[in-house]
Amino acid sequence: MNQRSTIALLVISALLLLLAAGCTATPQDTKTLDASGLSPADEAYARGVAAYGAANYRVAEEHFAGAYALYTGAGDTDKALTARNAMFRASRTIMEYPFNRSAAEAALAERVPGITDAAIADWLDNRAQAIVSENETLYFDDVAGNYLYAHPDEMQKQNARDLDFGYIARYAWSEDQPEGTGPYVNPVRYAGVERLEIPREALPSSGVLKIWFPLPIETDSQRNVTVTNLSCPDYIVAGPFTTGPIGYVYYEIPAGAVNGDLILSADIDFVSYEQIFDGIDPAEVGEYNTSDPDYLLYTRSERNIELTDAVREKAREIVGNETNPHLAAQLIYYHIIETYPYSHVPHGSLDAREPKVAESTYMFETGHGDCGTQSMLFSAFCRSLGIPARAVGGYQMIMAGTPGGHFWAEYYLPGYGWVPNDVTIAEAADWVVIPEEKRSAFKDYYAANLDPARLVIQKNVDTPLDPALPDDAAIFRVVRQCPAIVSDTADYDIDLFGMGCFGISLETVDQ
Template identity: 80%
Template sequence: MTHRTITAILMASVLLLIAAAGCTATTDETNEPVAPADEAYARGLAEYEAGNYRVAEERFTEAYTHYKAAGDTDKALMARDGIFRASRTIIEYPFNRSTAEAALRESVPGITDAEIADWLDNRAQQLISENETLYYLDVAGNYLFAHPDEKQKQTASGVDFDYIGRFAWSENRPEHGPYVNPVRYAGVERFEIPHEALPSSGILKIWFPLPIETDSQQNVTVTNLSAPEFIAAGPFTTGEIGYVYYEIPVEAVNGDLVLTADIAFTSYEQIFEDIDPAKVGEYNTSDPEYLLYTRSERNIEITDAVREKAREIVGNETNPHLQAQMIYYHIIETYPYSLVPHLSLDTREPKVAESTYMFETDHGDCGTQSMLFAAFCRSLGIPARAIGGYQMIMAGTPGGHFWAEYYLPGYGWVPNDLTVAEAADWVVMPEEKRTAFKDYYAANLDSARLVIQKNVDAPMDPALPDDVVSYRVVRQFPAVVSDTADYDIELFCAGCFGISLENVD
């Protein structure tokens, strides 16, 4: 999951707060005077609830200006977070109808007016604000993902799929697993906030991601952590999620703020293709881990509609391994990959779970596909989760990614990667190779991985405060909280983090 595009838009649209003119005092229902700032904030809440996100942002900004002038820091913070919430809700929808049409014509040569109309009217991701229909920023790219023939024309050259398929098509793959072909990786995580982007005062609270120990990722080491005097918790490299938590006084930073960690780990290829369905054991349905991974969570939601669809997918099949395999193939054959507005989904109220969003709209990327897979499995009583971290399968360099796992008694956590599997549809190749590629990623996984979190909604301690506007879906990049920054510092900082890794075997 990449945030490069979000960061670019953020720099152009929310770094500068809008200066708003004052207004005269009014009265409330009790005929008591209402301060202009309080009135503006109340109007912001009302506009947001009405789906007028741009106007809501303006009203929150007006309130923020008044509160700041009055020296009311608590209410100023409340209004600032209202600005961030409204901005994040709409920031990924930059196109109106005419600019969305232009984007499609530019990116899809030969597209017809009828095809454009059908896509925008029936398939494209939309948001309505101020009674205007807006379109998701990758409206053209998602059209190509949904039309593989067009996508293949544009990827005919420049895609080295032999490299991508090096694990799935290997002639020397072990017949038995599950954990084979270890690869030792070492590298550096680096987070750098330019000095001019730092607030002038206050405490920066930073949750810095780290690798964790899993069955397939072992011998994790984290050394040379920067600023050890400001580490308030951690580092944690076991459990559900890896991170170290900092509290850094801005006054203690001279120049740019730079945090680094030297990391190393051994990653194993996972081979589960020899599972015998008859040897799958019985679940201990009272086990805490079983209960954790079969319940609804913030972004993996079990609804009646999801249960009904999952039963439809598996029919009369009762074996959990075969059920999970049927769900895997159903998703990669039925739900074309597409980028989605994660920022808006994470912020917008009322909250919609990512799995539910894909189920209802047919739109989903690696994270959303993995979460829907987990939701379908959980609805059938199969423990499942969405794994977050990085992959090096596509280009050799770490790229943010999600994949899935489901648990089978007697075998353990069985991986799959729905998105990498579906990538085989984006290029021209012999059908037998495409099938072999998809079959490999149904119950196996390459070793070109870095795991940060075992589940999308894995909790941290200390947790992100409930009232803070923060991107809560993943922890592939640092979470940053500041009560004194007057711009959305966390989104800006999404472009300030990177990981370099190399094979050191």
């Protein structure tokens, strides 16, 4: 998804809705009761709830916007905040589905030269990600790109001249002996800057900005983490945290204290190690301590790694009679590569939509998922068999240029530790024309090894923060690759807007 264009459209949409709803509502407007005993503001909110429940998301957004304007005009800040958050959630539910049928057909025809009408119809009718709102089927904004991911032969035609796969595979295909003794070898030091910059005109004029700013953390493969030159130290309430399950620093910044643009930055420095676990001896894997807190945490259901009866049944089918946890996890890894091709997914909608569907379940049921979703499904399959597993998040520098947000997976083996794999990177070998033996070697490498071109921010999806994200806020909860921003006084979705205002620059440093 093109975050910046989507965010810009969202902000414009929200502002237009507010203007259309009439932001000049007076207290009298909200106090006059209709025959149902509800004020116009309460009635608008109730209509929004009903419309959302009936899958009329655009109508729901309009009703919530009207309620927000009326409550705001009446000075009822609590109800105004509730209506505003409901408006944002309705918008997030629908915003990643911009195409009606004809627009989706046109997108496919433009992106995939030579595609037939029959192929377009089959994709839209049977495979494409879609949502129904106001009884109209709408399609995901990367409906054409996902067609290519599902058809590697077409993807290879388009990527052969564009993707420097030799650079991507520089670790997997390396013939050099790793430096040091495993499993953590070939250290690479990175240094750079994280920066959030929100323009003055996009900031609320009052209230407090609560910001959870992501940072690197210490792990077995990421060490010597240092964070310096944090901006606005007077407004740091908690942190910085660079150990534990997730890295971040928490700010509370009064809007009135910001002069000009809001700029938060941090200088970061860390050493990342290549991880080599492909020499695991299954016979040497120890027994799990099933009462250990970490074992219990990483073998249970979570918000986006969900264990269902269907997932358990499928996992048992995948591994057959195999009971060794390492060999079972390897079978699951290859099964996902072969069965669940990579595709972009509507994360914002999945995170906001009610009733909630876990990302792992979404991929299991629809076949669609990106790096995070694939890692979550891998973890769900493993957990359902009693194998501790998690989806690790942060950034990758596997390709030259700006670090890109990424997720991969780990499973735990007694006697060895957390063993990494990266289903998504492995699957990229199917997108390019390369010799089959090199394709296989690349996939085998990422089955139990990992390159050092990584920045780890969190050890698992849905990792809780302290202080916790507000329960009722419209905020992206799955990952913390970008700052989380909460403002009770902003009249547009500043959390979503802020995603487009954050970036990380990194360079390798001689050690």
